[in-house]
Amino acid sequence: MISLIGAPCDAGANMAGAALGPCALRRAGVQQGLQKIGCKVIDRGDLKIPTSEPHVEVQGYRNFHEVLAWNRAVYAAVADALNVGDIPVLLGGDHSLAMGSISAVAANCQRQNKELRVLWLDAHADFNTANTSITGNMHGMPLTALCGQGPSELTELAGFAPALRASQIRLLGVRSVDPEERRAVRRAALPMLTMRHIQGRGIIQAMNIALSDIEPGTHLHVSFDVDCLDPLVLPGVSTPEDGGLQLDSLRYCMARIAQTGCVGSVDLVELNPAADPTGSSAQRAVELLTVLLNPHWERHVQRSFDWAEHAG
Ligand SMILES: NC(=[NH2+])NCCC[C@H](N)C(=O)O
Ligand SMILES: [Mn+2]
Incomplete structure (x- = not known):
């Protein structure tokens, strides 16, 4: 069963709008789209936090209390879904929410003695701390917190720290890294396939690398x-960066990931409907999610292979 969990939070972002994401994804038919391909889906509705959480900066972390409250709520909801054996799909909301969701996944994997691997599809590395960030926006910081750097309220959400080792992460599609962040990425040896790598090797090779050494039974x-995605393909985001993935390439990535049969949890984040009045961004996001979660992946992968080989 797939558990949809809405988290209308944009306290971690540079602008308002991502909080409208869950509503836009539902309107674009996320539940129906998944049901149509044969998934069982339960929509658990939207999470809430106490409205009294103040919008203040704490030691360089903007809206710290609010982001923390959202992540605690996300942690609890994702943990609940995993406990009953569901595949939680977090409908964000901004990317700071991945601290809560992945901490819950890490705790669950530790309890079940499962290997955990995180595929992070993003234009950015999201590997800042307050010290390296130019903006203080916490959607640029989730991976560092998960790797154990930052305030203990964030790094210890899982009950232990770090929730993740850098070697468990594969970043894909990156093309914007802040100068100090770049140094941190190198120091941590964070595995990263940038857009330049992807363009150089081609998407097939890139996915071979990203998915190599995934053991059966891995979460x-x-x-x-x-x-x-390229902003020309999906304009509805708060931090667009040129030179992104084309739709066919990302469809191929999603199909390849689905083909592992190992997908155990998903974040769908950073959709900002306010930046795309046409609504096509939400529809594209839903379509890609259905490729990722398609239980009949064999047919899809074959189709994608046809495309990829055709495209050379
Ligand atoms: N998940 C995101 N959209 N992250 C954008 C981060 C942008 C930039 N690196 C920053 O800190 O502020
Ligand atoms: Mn991100």
């Missing part, structure tokens, strides 16, 4: 930041 968490 694969896919953190899908929709800004990994």
Whole structure:
């Protein structure tokens, strides 16, 4: 069973709008789309936090209390879904929410003695701390917190720290890294397939690398930041970066990931409907999610292979 969990939060972003994401995804038919391909889906509705959480900066972390409250709520909801054996699909909301969702996944995997691998599809590395960030926006910081850097309220959401080792992460589609962040990425040896890598090797090779050495039984968490797509394809994001993935390439990535049969949890984040009045961004995001979660992946992968080989 797939559990849809809405988290209308944009406290971690540079602008308002991502909080409208869950509503836009539902309107674009996320539940029906997944049901149509044969998934059983329960919509658990939207999470809430106490409205009294103040919008203040704490030691360089903007809206710290609010982001923390959202992540605690996300942690609890994702943990609940995993406990009953569901595949939680977090409908964000901004990418700071991945701290809560992945901490819950990490705790669950530790309890079940499962390997965990995180595929992070993104235009950005999201590997800042307050010290390296230019903006203080916490949607640029989730991976560092998960890797154990930052305030203990964030790094210890899972009950232990770090929730993740850098070697468990594969970043894909990156093309914007802040100068100090770049140094941190290198120091941590964070595995990253940038757009330049992808363009150089081709998408097939890139996915071979991203998915190599995944053992059967691994829990694969896919953190899908929709800004990994080119803004011409998906304009509805808060931090667009040129030179992103084309639709066919990302469809291929999603089909390849689905083919592992290991997808155990998903974040669908950073959709900002306010930046795309046409609504096509939400529809594209839903369509890609249905490729990722399609239980009949064999047919899809074959079709994608046909495309990829045709495209050379
Ligand atoms: N998930 C995202 N959209 N992250 C954007 C981060 C942008 C930039 N690196 C920053 O800190 O602020
Ligand atoms: Mn991101």
